[in-house]
Amino acid sequence: MEDFELLPDRAAGVRRAETLARKLKLLLDTIPSPSGKTYDYPMVSAAAKEKYDYYISRTRWSLLKSGKEQVVPEECLRAIAGVFGVNADYLIQDDGPVPEQVDAELNLLRSMRRAEVRNFAARTLGPVDPEALRAIAKILDEM
Numbered sequence: 001m002e003d004f005e006l007l008p009d010r011a012a013g014v015r016r017a018e019t020l021a022r023k024l025k026l027l028l029d030t031i032p033s034p035s036g037k038t039y040d041y042p043m044v045s046a047a048a049k050e051k052y053d054y055y056i057s058r059t060r061w062s063l064l065k066s067g068k069e070q071v072v073p074e075e076c077l078r079a080i081a082g083v084f085g086v087n088a089d090y091l092i093q094d095d096g097p098v099p100e101q102v103d104a105e106l107n108l109l110r111s112m113r114r115a116e117v118r119n120f121a122a123r124t125l126g127p128v129d130p131e132a133l134r135a136i137a138k139i140l141d142e143m
Contacts, residue, residue: 013069019094021067027084028065030105039083047083054079114141 005011033039045056054075063070064080074088081088086099 015094016092017069018067020072020091021065023091024065024080026102027086030102030109031084044080044083048079052079052082056080 028039031039033043037043041058041061044061045058048054048056052075056076056079060070060076064072077088077091081091085101090097090099
């Protein structure tokens with residue numbers, strides 16, 4: 001069986017679709033909707049239509065999230081970026097700075113997870129020397 005390579009243009013399109021899918025998943029995981037709930041398709045679609053007069057079909061949304069290669073209009077990228085409050089370029093750039101809101105949410109999630117692990121360890125280990133607890137906390141904070 002032979003290895004095959006994608007043509008450069010096709011490979012770039014596949015990478016762009018995968019990058020966009022990864023960024024969408026990150027935004028969905030970190031940015032809460034104005035109501036405080038996790039965004040879902042109906043919320044994103046309604047917000048894009050209301051704020052940017054751009055309709056995102058369920059099919060397009062599904063393809064975007066799954067990383068399927070497709071032509072994505074600039075208007076669609078701008079509408080999605082606007083819904084989440086990020087720059088449209090962020091959605092398609094493989095590298096570059098993480099938006100401040102995303103970074104803040106990720107830091108908050110990391111802190112919450114460390115606290116959960118610390119609490120679990122403290123409950124599971126039972127009475128433990130305070131110095132040992134400090135050592136465990138330090139290890140968790142360094143991770």
